[in-house]
Amino acid sequence: MKAIPTDVLSKELMEREGVISITVKEFEKIEVAGVVVAGPAVILINQIKYISLK
Structure with a gap:
């Protein structure tokens, strides 16, 4: 997964x-x-039930 660019992962998610x-625009907080x-930033919030990957 490290080879996949962050923007591609973000768009998929x-x-x-x-x-x-x-989406947080420039000069916004x-x-x-x-x-x-x-x-500028994109915040992703996952509301699906948490599943431990351990």
């Missing part, structure tokens, strides 16, 4: 069921769960 995509992110 954005199309998945249960994934919410938030957003706080999610206490973490402040300054744009």
Whole structure:
């Protein structure tokens, strides 16, 4: 997976069921769960039930 560019992974995840995509534009800031992110950025939130990969 390291060989796959991040933008390709992000686009694939954005199309998945249960994934919410938030686009933060340049000069914008957003706080999610206490973490402040300054744009430009794309935030992906997976709302599907968590499955441990351990």
